[in-house]
Amino acid sequence: MPTPNPSPTAAPTPAAAVAEALAMPPAPKGEPAGERGGWRRGGADGPEAAPGTHPARPTGRRILKALRRPEGRGKIPAPLLCLAAMFLVQLGIALSKPLFDPLGVSGTTFLRLGFAAVILLAVTRPRLRGRSRRDLAAAVLLGMASAGMTLLFAGAIDRLPMGTAATIEFLGPLAVALVFARRASHLVWALLAAGGVALLTLLGHGDGGGALDPVGLMYAFGAAACYAAYILFTDKVGAAFQGFQGLAVSMTVGALTVAPFGLGQAWDGLTAPGASPLLLLLAVAGVSLLLPVIPYTLEMTALRRMPQRVFSVLVSLEPAVSALVGLVVLGQLLGAAQLAGIGCVVAASVGATLTGRR
Numbered sequence: 516m517p518t519p520n521p522s523p524t525a526a527p528t529p530a531a532a533v534a535e536a537l538a539m540p541p542a543p544k545g546e547p548a549g550e551r552g553g554w555r556r557g558g559a560d561g562p563e564a565a566p567g568t569h570p571a572r573p574t575g576r577r578i579l580k581a582l583r584r585p586e587g588r589g590k591i592p593a594p595l596l597c598l599a600a601m602f603l604v605q606l607g608i609a610l611s612k613p614l615f616d617p618l619g620v621s622g623t624t625f626l627r628l629g630f631a632a633v634i635l636l637a638v639t640r641p642r643l644r645g646r647s648r649r650d651l652a653a654a655v656l657l658g659m660a661s662a663g664m665t666l667l668f669a670g671a672i673d674r675l676p677m678g679t680a681a682t683i684e685f686l687g688p689l690a691v692a693l694v695f696a697r698r699a700s701h702l703v704w705a706l707l708a709a710g711g712v713a714l715l716t717l718l719g720h721g722d723g724g725g726a727l728d729p730v731g732l733m734y735a736f737g738a739a740a741c742y743a744a745y746i747l748f749t750d751k752v753g754a755a756f757q758g759f760q761g762l763a764v765s766m767t768v769g770a771l772t773v774a775p776f777g778l779g780q781a782w783d784g785l786t787a788p789g790a791s792p793l794l795l796l797l798a799v800a801g802v803s804l805l806l807p808v809i810p811y812t813l814e815m816t817a818l819r820r821m822p823q824r825v826f827s828v829l830v831s832l833e834p835a836v837s838a839l840v841g842l843v844v845l846g847q848l849l850g851a852a853q854l855a856g857i858g859c860v861v862a863a864s865v866g867a868t869l870t871g872r873r
Contacts, residue, residue, distance in 0.1 A: 593820035597829045598836075600810040600817070605681070605833075605840040607806025608672060612845065614798060615673050618784035623799065624669045625777025628662070628770040630803035636767060641760035650755040657748035657761075658768025663741035666773055667734045674731025676847040678838025679715050682860050683735035685834050686712065687742025689860070692867050700870065704863040711859025718852035762811065824868060831864035 614623040643651065664684075671680040689708055693701050721727050752761040785792040818826055834857045841847040849857075 593817040594825075594829060596813045596817040597821075597826060598832075600813040601830070601833055601836045602840065603805050603810045603813070604807075605677070605837045606844065607802050607810075608668075608681075608837070609677060609840050609844040610798075610802050610805065611669065612672060614795070614802070615669070617787070617790060617795060618799070619777070619780030620669045620673050621666060621773065621777035622780030622782075622784050623777075624666050625770065625773045626781050626796070626799040627803045627806070628665060628766060628773055630800045631807055632763065632766040632770045634803065634808050635759055635763035639759045639763045641756065641763050643764070646755075650752075653748050653751040653755065654761055654764045655768050657745065657752050658765035659772050660741050660745040660748060661765055662769035662772035664738050664745055665769065666776065667738035667741060671731050671735035671738055674728040675721065675735060676719075676838075676849060676853070677841030677845065678834060678847070678849055678857055679719055679727065679853060680731070680735045680738075681837035682715060682834035682857050683712060683732070684738045684742055685860060685864065686736075687739035688746050689864050689867065690739075691743050691746045692864075696867065696870075698870070701867055704867040704870075707866070708860050708863035711856040711863065714852045714856030714859065718850075719856065720850055720853075759811070759815075766807075827868045828865055831861055831868060835861055 611623055611627065618626065664687075668680065668684055671684070686708065693705050693708075716727060716732060719727055721731075752765060755761060756764065784790060785795060838847075838849055838854070838857055842849070
């Protein structure tokens with residue numbers, strides 16, 4: 516249960532605010548996977564939200580109105596919305612890869628996060644006035660974790676098959692679910708996930724049939740660590756901010772965090788001889804809609820219509836979805852060992868979710 520926002524008169528020090536944000540209770544169950552958030556249902560409104568009012572400006576009212584429909588009134592079943600969001604996320608990741616050559620990995624990531632931040636800021640127009648330092652610290656830390664997760668995962672898919680990179684990254688939320696499950700029986704799921712990773716890393720192969728790139732593996736495991744940190748702040752920010760406002764703030768922080776690494780690459784790519792800056796920017800803008808703007812909307816709508824446990828089970832299929840999209844879009848054919856490894860991690864995630872604390 517999210518705790519109410521503290522009174523604006525309280526003025527903790529910045530260090531205390533960060534420490535308090537880090538101390539928020541993590542989610543024991545599975546969380547939305549991939550490069551996205553998925554705010555939980557039942558989050559408390561921000562301090563400016565009043566009963567019967569809509570804090571979003573006119574540009575965002577239609578989206579928020581659609582997201583506030585009573586459960587069961589939507590024409591599209593919630594599981595289909597969840598699956599659509601997963602496929603759009605992985606499609607956005609796959610379509611980002613061709614942009615790595617002209618814009619660089621960091622440059623593409625910076626532009627994609629920047630476009631997403633601009634869209635979300637325009638729609639939600641978040642209000643920071645009156646927010647506690649604790650809430651702002653949580654949003655900043657979430658943005659930094661998002662930036663690390665996104666940038667490292669982009670570096671991983673540049674060197675590894677999508678299915679392999681997504682499965683290793685998925686160890687982040689799976690580890691959080693297992694650590695806070697506090698059940699000895701979950702050791703089985705941890706061992707199953709470890710066996711899947713061993714199959715992927717020791718017996719798997721890269722796009723050219725050779726051994727997996729060790730740098731790519733380091734990126735993937737780094738993305739998993741950032742993903743675990745990301746999970747620890749998602750509930751806090753989702754409970755403190757109304758609608759997509761917290762997401763807009765954290766996405767903006769993420770774009771600014773990646774800027775020192777990606778701004779130069781993006782500029783060099785856009786101004787290179789023979790480059791088509793307008794076409795490249797349009798391509799990045801389109802990818803940013805696929806990831807994260809549209810999937811976030813679909814996920815929030817799905818979460819309002821279905822139990823979180825069911826949502827978490829569906830999200831556990833993400834590594835398999837990533838492998839399928841990598842095959843169809845990028846022609847990445849995985850071997851039997853890699854498919855078995857992905858299957859082990861998916862099974863471990865589903866098992867940990869179904870047997871977690873209720």
